[in-house]
Structures are given as structure tokens and as C-alpha cells.
Amino acid sequence: MAxxxxxxxxxxxxxxxxxxxxxxxxxxxxxxxxxIGDNGAGKSTLTKCLSGVVPVDSGEIRVDGRPAAFRNAQDAREHGIETVYQDLALAVDLNAVQNIYLGREIMAPGLRGRLGFLDGRAMLERTQASFRELGVNVPDIRSAVANFSGGQRQGVAVARALMWARRVVFMDEPTAALGVAQTRNVLNLIRKVSERGVSVVLISHSMPDVMAVADRIVVLRQGRTVARFRAGEVRSDDLVAAMTGSLEVEGAAA
Structure with a gap:
């Protein structure tokens, strides 16, 4: 695989x-x-390194087979990499459209744009189209995100990342603190993202979620990659064993 x-x-x-x-x-x-990995395994740090939030001390990052240097988050975004953090990083006083385009607003055409006016209609229509495609349902797209449920906020955050991601979306504990129905919706979103050809890296402690949507599973322990599995060829018990150190299988099928 490339x-x-x-x-x-x-x-x-x-x-x-x-x-x-x-x-x-x-x-x-x-x-x-x-x-996956236990607390302190290095999952969040690796995510931050590959999202450009923190620089690596050593090692190599490659995008489409070519070396890449991420000095900051903007560098990662320019390579088509977006991240949905566990706290979602939404501006809850703004509505869904404003959150999707925060810092990436579309300016109005012509003189109005040069005077600083935004193209609200274009941003609204593109947001609505993205929500329809992903199956994101919110009570009112023009309502402040503060009025949304946890699952609805997660949908906005995923839609925002996918709006701009061309290659990879990192999702940090996307189902944490969600109910059964909301978790199911988020897992469906992950499937839809991958069906569009955008890769997803799912950071999760939930083995049922991992087994439900992952194609492959990479295990970190104490800052090292200690195991790789194909999801259809491994049991949850083996994943836990790899996380805790009772099973060492680095070099397993990638």
C-alpha cells in the first residue's frame, strides 16, 4: 500500500x-x-507532532512518500492534515457556519469583498451541502453551537475538519462522554469520511469503537510502537495485552 x-x-x-x-x-x-495505548503511551504527543502543533526532536515525517517538515499547525494543514481534538476547539458562541469557516472566511466578490464584507450565502450553502453529505443533523445551522448536544457538536467539528482535509483527519477520543446513539452517529461519520478517500486516524480507549470502524490498529506503549494488527484478525484481548506489555508483536502484519 502507498x-x-x-x-x-x-x-x-x-x-x-x-x-x-x-x-x-x-x-x-x-x-x-x-x-491505541494506555495513558502516557504517547498517543497525544504523536498526534500533536503529526498535526504540526509541536515539532519533533528527531525522526522523519513523509506525506505521499516525500519528506515533510511541520513547523506549525498551518504547515500540516497545507499538506491536507486536519485534527479534531477531544475538546473539539469550537467557538460555542458562534453558529455552525461561523465555526466551519473561522479563520477561512469567504470574502464577497468584487468591491464588497475588498471592503471586508463576507459572502455569507456561499458559506451557508457549502456548510449545508457538507452536513447533508455527512449526515450531520443540527437543530438550526444558524444557532449558536452552545445550544447543540455533544454529538451534534462532534458532527460540526468533524465537518469542519473534513471541509479542509485532503489527506488525513486525526480524531482524538471522538466518542468520549457520548451516549450510545451519539456514538453510533460519530462512528458512521468516520466511515463516511473514509469512503470519501480521506484517511482517519482514530485515537481511542474504546475497544468496541476501534473494532467497529478500524481497518488497522497501531499500539503505542511507553512512547514506542509495539504492535500492528489488521482489525479483522485480532481480538480485543490481544489489543489489551499489547497495550500492557504482556504481548510483544512489533513486526506483525501491517
């Missing part, structure tokens, strides 16, 4: 704390790759 995103032998330390000690990750086009 990888759209590769991370090889990534190291990252914060003072004396070595968060990553040779972590690796490969993501193919349209794949859902689950990144």
Missing part, C-alpha cells in the same frame, strides 16, 4: 520526560487506522 502519511522513528522529549522514543505510524489512502 502511504499518504508516514512517521518513522519519532522522538519527542519535554525536559527529562521522553514522550516518544521511536514511534512510527503509517496511514494509507481512505484507511481508518486506530492508534
Amino acid at each position: 502511504w499518504v502519511l508516514e512517521a518513522r522513528d519519532i522522538h519527542k522529549s519535554y525536559g527529562h520526560v521522553r514522550s516518544l522514543q521511536g514511534a512510527s505510524l503509517e496511514v494509507g489512502e481512505g484507511e481508518v487506522v486506530a492508534l
Whole structure:
């Protein structure tokens, strides 16, 4: 498989704390790759490195087979990589359209745009089209996000990431604190994202969620990649064993 995103032998330390000690990750086009590990395994740090939020100390990042240097989040975005963080990073006082286009507003054509006016209609129509395609349902697209449920907010955050992602979307604990129905909706969103050819890296502690949507599973422990599995060829017990160190299988089928 040709990888759209590769991370090889990534190291990252914060003072004396070595968060990553040779972590690796490969993501193919349209794949859902689950990144799992116990607390402190390095999942969040690796996500931040591959989202451009923090620089790596050493190692290599490649996009479409070519070396890439992410100095900041904008560099990652320019390579088509977006992230949905666990706190969603939504401006809850703004409506869904404003959140989708925050910092990326469409200016009105002609003189009005040069005077600083926005093209509200274009942004509204594109947001509505994206929500329809993804099956995101909100009570009122012009209502403040503060009025939405947790699942509806998650849908807005995913739609925002997908609006701009061309290659990969990282999703950090997207079903945390959601009910059964809301979790099902988010997992359906993940499937729809991958069906569009955009890869998803799912960071999750929920083994049922991982087994439901992942094509492959990568396990981190103590800052290292210790196991790789194909989702259809592994049991939840094996994943837990790899996370805790009672099963060492690095080099398993990728």
C-alpha cells in the first residue's frame, strides 16, 4: 500500500520526560487506522507532532512518500492534515457556519469583498451541502453551537475538519462522554469520511469503537510502537495485552 502519511522513528522529549522514543505510524489512502495505548503511551504527543502543533526532536515525517517538515499547525494543514481534538476547539458562541469557516472566511466578490464584507450565502450553502453529505443533523445551522448536544457538536467539528482535509483527519477520543446513539452517529461519520478517500486516524480507549470502524490498529506503549494488527484478525484481548506489555508483536502484519 502507498502511504499518504508516514512517521518513522519519532522522538519527542519535554525536559527529562521522553514522550516518544521511536514511534512510527503509517496511514494509507481512505484507511481508518486506530492508534491505541494506555495513558502516557504517547498517543497525544504523536498526534500533536503529526498535526504540526509541536515539532519533533528527531525522526522523519513523509506525506505521499516525500519528506515533510511541520513547523506549525498551518504547515500540516497545507499538506491536507486536519485534527479534531477531544475538546473539539469550537467557538460555542458562534453558529455552525461561523465555526466551519473561522479563520477561512469567504470574502464577497468584487468591491464588497475588498471592503471586508463576507459572502455569507456561499458559506451557508457549502456548510449545508457538507452536513447533508455527512449526515450531520443540527437543530438550526444558524444557532449558536452552545445550544447543540455533544454529538451534534462532534458532527460540526468533524465537518469542519473534513471541509479542509485532503489527506488525513486525526480524531482524538471522538466518542468520549457520548451516549450510545451519539456514538453510533460519530462512528458512521468516520466511515463516511473514509469512503470519501480521506484517511482517519482514530485515537481511542474504546475497544468496541476501534473494532467497529478500524481497518488497522497501531499500539503505542511507553512512547514506542509495539504492535500492528489488521482489525479483522485480532481480538480485543490481544489489543489489551499489547497495550500492557504482556504481548510483544512489533513486526506483525501491517
